Amino acid sequence: MMMTVKEIKKSLLVSLWFVFLTFPIMVIKVNPIERTVTWRWSNVLYVAVGSFVISLLAKAWLVRKARAAGRQQAACQARASILQELLHRPGYRYPLIIMFSGLALAFPHLFSTYQANIMTTALMYIVLGLGLNIVVGVAGLLDLGYVAFYAIGAYSYALLNLNFHLGFWAALPIGGLLAALFGLLLGFPVLRLRGDYLAIVTLGFGEIIRLVLENWNAFSKGPSGISNIPRPGFFGLEMSLDHAMIYMYYLMIGLVLLTVFVVNRLQHSRLGRAWLALREDEIACQAMGIDKTRIKLTAFALGAFWAGLVGVIFAAKTTFVNPASFTFLESAIILAIVVLGGMGSIVGVICSALILTLLPEYLRALSEYRMLAFGAILVAMMIFKPEGLIAAVRRTYRFHERKSVAALQDDE
Amino acid sequence: MMNKRMSKPILDVSGLTMDFGGIRALDHLDFDVQATEIVALIGPNGAGKTTLFNCLTGIYQPTDGEIRLACPKTGQQTRLNGLKPNKITEKGMARTFQNIRLFSQMTVLENVMIGRHCRTHSLILGAILRNRKTREEEQETIHKSYEILEKVGLAGQVDELAGNLSYGAQRRLEIARALATEPFLLLLDEPAAGMNPQETVELVTLIRQIRDEGHAILLIEHDMKLVMTLSDRVVVMDYGEKIAEGTPEQIRTNREVIKAYLGEDGE
Ligand SMILES: Nc1ncnc2c1ncn2[C@@H]1O[C@H](COP(=O)(O)OP(=O)(O)OP(=O)(O)O)[C@@H](O)[C@H]1O
Numbered sequence: 001m002m003m004t005v006k007e008i009k010k011s012l013l014v015s016l017w018f019v020f021l022t023f024p025i026m027v028i029k030v031n032p033i034e035r036t037v038t039w040r041w042s043n044v045l046y047v048a049v050g051s052f053v054i055s056l057l058a059k060a061w062l063v064r065k066a067r068a069a070g071r072q073q074a075a076c077q078a079r080a081s082i083l084q085e086l087l088h089r090p091g092y093r094y095p096l097i098i099m100f101s102g103l104a105l106a107f108p109h110l111f112s113t114y115q116a117n118i119m120t121t122a123l124m125y126i127v128l129g130l131g132l133n134i135v136v137g138v139a140g141l142l143d144l145g146y147v148a149f150y151a152i153g154a155y156s157y158a159l160l161n162l163n164f165h166l167g168f169w170a171a172l173p174i175g176g177l178l179a180a181l182f183g184l185l186l187g188f189p190v191l192r193l194r195g196d197y198l199a200i201v202t203l204g205f206g207e208i209i210r211l212v213l214e215n216w217n218a219f220s221k222g223p224s225g226i227s228n229i230p231r232p233g234f235f236g237l238e239m240s241l242d243h244a245m246i247y248m249y250y251l252m253i254g255l256v257l258l259t260v261f262v263v264n265r266l267q268h269s270r271l272g273r274a275w276l277a278l279r280e281d282e283i284a285c286q287a288m289g290i291d292k293t294r295i296k297l298t299a300f301a302l303g304a305f306w307a308g309l310v311g312v313i314f315a316a317k318t319t320f321v322n323p324a325s326f327t328f329l330e331s332a333i334i335l336a337i338v339v340l341g342g343m344g345s346i347v348g349v350i351c352s353a354l355i356l357t358l359l360p361e362y363l364r365a366l367s368e369y370r371m372l373a374f375g376a377i378l379v380a381m382m383i384f385k386p387e388g389l390i391a392a393v394r395r396t397y398r399f400h401e402r403k404s405v406a407a408l409q410d411d412e
Numbered sequence: 413m414m415n416k417r418m419s420k421p422i423l424d425v426s427g428l429t430m431d432f433g434g435i436r437a438l439d440h441l442d443f444d445v446q447a448t449e450i451v452a453l454i455g456p457n458g459a460g461k462t463t464l465f466n467c468l469t470g471i472y473q474p475t476d477g478e479i480r481l482a483c484p485k486t487g488q489q490t491r492l493n494g495l496k497p498n499k500i501t502e503k504g505m506a507r508t509f510q511n512i513r514l515f516s517q518m519t520v521l522e523n524v525m526i527g528r529h530c531r532t533h534s535l536i537l538g539a540i541l542r543n544r545k546t547r548e549e550e551q552e553t554i555h556k557s558y559e560i561l562e563k564v565g566l567a568g569q570v571d572e573l574a575g576n577l578s579y580g581a582q583r584r585l586e587i588a589r590a591l592a593t594e595p596f597l598l599l600l601d602e603p604a605a606g607m608n609p610q611e612t613v614e615l616v617t618l619i620r621q622i623r624d625e626g627h628a629i630l631l632i633e634h635d636m637k638l639v640m641t642l643s644d645r646v647v648v649m650d651y652g653e654k655i656a657e658g659t660p661e662q663i664r665t666n667r668e669v670i671k672a673y674l675g676e677d678g679e
């Protein structure tokens with residue numbers, strides 16, 4: 001290994017820093033009832049050695065990568081991941097798809113309803129991630145207030161049901177469209193903003209919606225929220241709680257499929273290319289004859305639409321909404337899904353949504369270290385895969401001779 | 413100096429002025445471009461050439477003056493002041509950038525397809541349903557983009573990321589992307605910068621070919637040999653003002669021009 005003394009020193013510093021940072025939670029244990037403090041000194045050793053080794057490994061990896069990059073400088077075309085590679089080979093493609101869909105369909109019967117419930121939440125985050133992916137990943141507009149559209153969807157079902165007794169299926173499209181409308185409303189004032197400024201304004205927008213819901217008691221019932229929201233009906237059939245949960249699961253599977261289909265087609269269309277161009281270079285994009293106002297607004301509206309749909313489903317699933325479900329933390333998680341998944345990559349967003357929502361659940365075994373481990377995994381992902389889990393691969397286009405015009409096929 | 417020839421000009425600039433705070437980058441500039449003419453715009457660094465392009469294409473709003481564009485086919489004239497850059501491109505004037513501004517994470521073909529955006533129409537619903545009309549439009553876009561890439565000699569690299577191309581190839585891709593918008597007037601900002609002699613020769617052939625296909629070209633260039641062999645007419649700028657205009661031969665011997673390039677005591 002080409003590790004120099006300097007790098008070992010650096011790793012030592014990193015581990016000292018980690019010991020210092022984790023000291024309050026790892027070493028000091030306060031028992032508030034007996035009013036005693038236990039000092040767990042052995043943990044210092046674990047943290048120090050652990051972080052030293054990890055830091056050294058990361059450094060070694062970076063050194064190796066730098067050398068590899070030096071060797072093949074120019075050829076930095078994004079390589080397809082194994083999964084994308086397989087999906088593109090006709091021999092593997094359909095068996096893989098059949099396998100995945102079989103697994104997805106059988107899931108609630110193989111595992112408990114509890115597991116199916118967790119999976120439903122994960123599926124909801126997939127749709128949220130794919131929606132935000134249009135805005136952030138494809139069009140490159142940093143939106144930190146995405147949760148506002150989720151809230152709008154949830155509250156539109158809750159309120160429409162409370163005031164007008166509207167059912168789930170009627171509220172679903174209304175929630176989506178209302179969110180899209182608010183997406184447009186947010187779009188107009190931020191048309192001229194870019195980067196950090198856009199992020200700040202959208203963050204503010206998210207908070208405004210939440211604060212309105214929290215304080216306008218007459219309209220939204222304030223912090224206590226709205227309860228007794230009916231679950232989705234199935235042709236008037238009465239369902240037990242278990243069955244309702246499984247029904248929700250299948251509903252989400254359907255929505256995920258629809259979202260993937262629509263988002264994939266959008267991405268590989270005239271509009272999708274214009275979004276990408278906008279992300280790459282706003283001035284060149286305009287100079288090429290693209291109306292930037294228009295495509296920005298469509299990106300905001302189409303992104304918000306999915307959040308609205310998922311919002312309605314969320315309200316129906318929990319049968320209760322209150323503003324506390326729509327804090328900035330939600331926006332941050334959805335953004336993390338998009339960024340870690342690989343900006344603009346549908347497969348990537350799906351994988352990272354599954355990881356980011358299922359991981360905390362299955363890390364429960366680690367009890368109090370759960371969030372620590374979660375954070376460590378996020379950091380590791382950012383170090384080892386800075387371009388995201390699965391980077392988007394550019395599509396190649398071919399001109400089909402007259403006869404096969406209809407046989408246009410595509411994929412991510 | 414120049415006798416006004418034949419028909420109405422396709423680009424007519426009069427009294428164009430651009431101030432940046434205290435700096436006057438363009439000072440009451442008048443000039444025009446005729447259909448299928450190659451006009452070169454030269455001048456020392458900082459003379460305001462790129463600023464002129466930015467004003468023409470709507471990226472900057474000029475402080476004063478008029479810009480008029482007339483379609484050579486219909487003869488219809490439009491005032492460009494105040495129009496957005498995308499509208500101006502739609503009217504039939506496209507440009508390349510001095511500091512290459514390709515969409516570097518998109519493929520070569522996609523870059524050119526972006527240029528087709530303003531000549532195609534499919535919208536959200538078309539994209540989702542992918543109906544017959546959308547599919548045909550998409551095929552036409554691909555087809556036309558391939559043709560243009562063949563013309564500029566990039567047909568072999570269609571699936572390469574634009575950012576991975578060599579410098580000269582990137583400049584040619586910029587031209588291809590601009591051509592895809594179907595302009596009748598093409599603005600080229602230092603297209604030969606950074607090219608080797610071989611590439612420059614190919615570029616001259618390409619620009620001639622583009623002109624012969626019926627496009628007018630306004631080009632900024634520092635390579636005097638290229639300017640003198642290629643252009644029908646040369647406009648010389650210094651400190652935002654037009655100091656001379658004429659055929660390459662007239663410019664070569666113009667005292668004002670020599671002074672601007674060699675300094676006050678030059679010669
Ligand atoms: N956005 C701007 N803000 C302030 N000043 C500007 C701006 N753009 C250009 N200028 C100034 O206008 C003048 C002309 O610049 P311009 O880029 O047009 O020169 P140029 O003729 O293209 O030079 P070169 O041959 O080096 O490309 C310069 O003094 C420049 O500093």
Ligand SMILES: [Mg+2]
Binds near residue numbers: 463
């Ligand atoms: Mg310039």
